[in-house]
Amino acid sequence: MQCHTSPILFFNFILKPFHSNFTLFLPKKKKIVSNTLLLFLSHFGLSTDVLKKGSRGWKKVVAAFGENILQADGEVDRSKLGQIVFSDPGKRQLLNQLLAPYISSGILLEIVKLWMRGCQVIVLDVPLLFEAKMDKWTKPIIVVWVDPETQLQRLLARDRTSEEDARNRINAQMALDLKRTKADIVIDNTGSLDDLNEEFKKVLLQVTRPLTWTEFWLSRHGALSALVLVVAGVVVSRKFYSSL
Numbered sequence: 001m002q003c004h005t006s007p008i009l010f011f012n013f014i015l016k017p018f019h020s021n022f023t024l025f026l027p028k029k030k031k032i033v034s035n036t037l038l039l040f041l042s043h044f045g046l047s048t049d050v051l052k053k054g055s056r057g058w059k060k061v062v063a064a065f066g067e068n069i070l071q072a073d074g075e076v077d078r079s080k081l082g083q084i085v086f087s088d089p090g091k092r093q094l095l096n097q098l099l100a101p102y103i104s105s106g107i108l109l110e111i112v113k114l115w116m117r118g119c120q121v122i123v124l125d126v127p128l129l130f131e132a133k134m135d136k137w138t139k140p141i142i143v144v145w146v147d148p149e150t151q152l153q154r155l156l157a158r159d160r161t162s163e164e165d166a167r168n169r170i171n172a173q174m175a176l177d178l179k180r181t182k183a184d185i186v187i188d189n190t191g192s193l194d195d196l197n198e199e200f201k202k203v204l205l206q207v208t209r210p211l212t213w214t215e216f217w218l219s220r221h222g223a224l225s226a227l228v229l230v231v232a233g234v235v236v237s238r239k240f241y242s243s244l
């Protein structure tokens, strides 16, 4: 995980009081874009940790779905579990409910750690950002948009799966056309990878703009500066009053 410190602080936090932020929400082309961001910004993904063998999430999921979702080494067979939950909305809802507490506490912990390290920008790559109502706490929200047909074709090419399976996966989330109406920034990814790169450079300029004063005081550097100012103020006023 990369982390840069500089006078420009721009980070993402789920809790409103720390809200100078940046959320990356990137359906279709999400991984490639967020991996690019890694060069500049802090980024994390949680998808594997919550299902790690022996974790609390793993125990709950195995108890609910049975041991037949496990590989020989005891890890969850993600592709098998994916097939189950993406073809059955009820089971997907169950999986989401079981993992939601671990996903949200994991995100919160990660953000606190990054904030303490003074990260400028934290990128949250959250597939169900709107569905989980996490969009309330994050800003700006970026949606990487493509038209439904391109989305389907790219998914088919990437996963080498059946059309039914691909459609199930797409339908498991809010439609991109709706997501784009909820975004602060929309990246149109119907063009080539080079086009995407160009679009992305523009967005980077936007999201690394200088902080507003509110954002600065809520940043780690701002909070430390405020602390130093308060301590200095107390010391100086004590000296002043004791000399009277």
Ligand SMILES: CC(C)(COP(=O)(O)OP(=O)(O)OC[C@H]1O[C@@H](n2cnc3c(N)ncnc32)[C@H](O)[C@@H]1O)[C@@H](O)C(=O)NCCC(=O)NCCS
Pocket: 047, 051, 078, 079, 081, 082, 085, 092, 095, 096, 099, 103, 126, 127, 128, 129, 132, 169, 172, 173
């Ligand atoms: C179903 C699982 C096992 C599939 O694992 P797999 O390695 O095959 O895929 P991966 O995790 O990379 O997800 C692929 C894509 O599927 C989509 N997706 C994942 N989980 C969900 C879900 N619960 N609902 C809708 N779409 C989902 C996302 O777009 C994601 O980028 C895994 O995604 C999982 O445990 N999901 C449930 C918990 C979760 O991550 N929820 C999302 C919280 S924001």
Ligand SMILES: Nc1ncnc2c1ncn2[C@@H]1O[C@H](COP(=O)(O)OP(=O)(O)OP(=O)(O)O)[C@@H](O)[C@H]1O
Pocket: 026, 027, 028, 029, 030, 031, 032, 033, 127, 154, 155, 157, 158, 189, 190, 191, 192, 193, 196
């Ligand atoms: N502009 C593009 N030109 C060509 N192929 C692209 C373009 N953008 C994305 N793709 C391809 O589309 C597929 C989906 O992209 P990616 O895996 O980044 O999406 P994602 O949002 O992370 O998907 P998921 O939510 O399913 O994890 C990948 O195979 C990727 O290489």
